[in-house]
Amino acid sequence: MPAGVNLPVMIGALPLLYVQNMTLTEGYRIERIAGSKFSQAVGPTTKQIVIEAMLLGRERMLMMKALEAMALTSRLLVAMAAPALKTTGLPVVSGMTISLDMQITDLRFTQNVSKREAIDVSITLIHVPRSSLTAILGEAADLALAAGSLAIPSGPGPSPVSRSPG
DSSP states (O other), X not given: XXXXXXXXXXXXXXXXXXXXXXXXXXXXXXXXXXXXXXXXXXXXXXXXXXXXXXXXXTTHHHHHHHHHHHTTOSHHHHHHHHHHHTTOOEEEEOSSOEEEEEEEEEEXXXXXXGGTXXXXXXXXXXXXXXXXXXXXXXXXXXXXXXXXXXXXXXXXXXXXXXXXXX
């Protein structure tokens, strides 16, 4: 990938070009085995993605409203989108993950005097699987992304500095 190429993080059809930070949290439920002192992982807990980005340019307010619409902050939007939400959630596509069936649970917009032409946004999404088929498709897409990333050249490795005493 050539230097200077800015690949967006896609939430639904909305491209976020200025992502500052993205955190993917996956956990696993651990339970004690009956009659034993051992425990084992019995299943994954909810996947959570937190994205911090900047909305820039003249379209920043439209992007803010698009995020609010995807979060279904309006009762009218919930009523209009309810039939589609039975079968699918929001896809999140980035260089780190392809996650289907995500739902925005928290939006935080910040604007300050030093960046009047920008809106900082923090978006929290959780995985809300609608069907086992979309869960399988999401995991397959995520595995394909991981396998495909082996073919993408990355930047130079850390500078080798010898570690010799004084």
